[in-house]
């Protein structure tokens with residue numbers, strides 16, 4: 001897929017990603033912390049320096065930018081129309097690094113969640129994402145992945161289950 005993004009969008013994509021402590025990651029951390037989960041950040045002694053490490057659950061969480069990490073079938077996974085070779089190489093390197101980190105961690109007995117940034121665009125999506133992560137943590141499943149489509153029914157703009165979502169928010173607060 002080829003896409004042309006305007007300058008602003010491009011610079012947003014460039015600035016947000018691969019850096020630590022991006023907005024979506026902070027939002028996720030805050031919500032996790034508010035629910036009582038305790039974690040280490042970017043632990044140097046864990047392969048790939050995951051964004052969150054939850055030793056109690058032997059679990060790590062990566063928050064991945066869709067553009068850089070090439071979230072499959074995601075509307076944010078655009079491909080710049082110029083310098084195709086440059087981007088192709090860059091994306092290929094990112095994908096193979098992610099795969100390597102994934103294999104190293106799971107072989108070492110870590111459980112691994114990938115949270116795509118498209119799942120963290122609204123606060124009620126972040127809450128829904130943390131619901132799902134919390135369920136995964138206690139489930140014992142090895143792997144877990146959340147994208148936009150997994151949290152889409154969580155908010156007022158998201159259709160029928162909106163009312164339900166608001167009610168559960170009210171209960172928790």
Ligand SMILES: [Zn+2]
Nearest residue numbers: 066071074118
């Ligand atoms: Zn995505």
